[in-house]
Amino acid sequence: MALDGDNMARQSGVKSIRALERGLDVLLAIRASGGEGRSLNALHQHLGLSKATLLRLLQTLASRRLVWRRLADGVWLPGAAGAGAPDRVCRIAEIASPLLVELSAQVVWPSVIAIPRFDHMEIIETNGQVARFDFAALGPVGAKLSYLHTATGRAYLSACADAERDAIIARLTPPDGTAQQREQIDAIIAQTRQRGWSTRLPHHPWSDRDRQTVLRDGKNSIAVAVNGENGPIAAINITWPARRAVVEEVALRHLSSLQGIAARIGTLVVG
Incomplete structure (x- = not known):
């Protein structure tokens, strides 16, 4: 026996x-x-x-x-080396986590990385605990971010394929949404694609879970898409108190660091 x-x-x-x-x-x-x-x-x-x-x-x-x-x-x-491959979301978060620590050493302000869901972006990791800024208690993991009113959502929306973008916007369009308001979204996306990064501004009139928060919280953000093998898989941002710096100043100082971290995450996920 x-x-x-x-x-x-x-x-x-x-x-x-x-x-x-x-x-x-x-x-x-x-x-x-x-x-x-x-x-x-x-x-x-x-x-x-x-x-x-x-x-x-x-x-x-x-x-x-x-x-x-x-x-x-x-x-x-x-972890990735354990028995059974981790799901895609966990793998992206595991790869991003140490790189967010690295980003926090380069940029004074905190960041989140979020992935696309049906009608929102979902935060999967943040270096807010490392940055230790009470003003920006970013997250928690699982928090839902607007596609339309956050830099993170706009970064993804601007990088994804036309068919995916149109489907997302169709889900978000309110019953009283006008053609002119859709044109405003298209203009925001075109501007974002042209410069390669997004911000919360200008504000858009359609209401969802984040619009009032974005209008009131006194913060600002820039964000870029994280690209995988076949297009964007996530977006990563930098958030700061709006009174401390203007968008252009933060972009000038920190955009290259943000883009570098996003590129490395995408490369490691593909690898």
């Missing part, structure tokens, strides 16, 4: 490696969480290991890309 690993070890007198067992327990617990991940405290409660021990194990697993830590909330998630 075949013997399982534990029985074979006992019968052969070979002792298991406790540190390895603990590391595998941590890895399996994170994998079992699916796309939700587990915080350090959740792992502590689930496994009964001290947080100091968990941190050493997590850092070891992270060094082999078996797990990674999301900047936005500190949650640990399965």
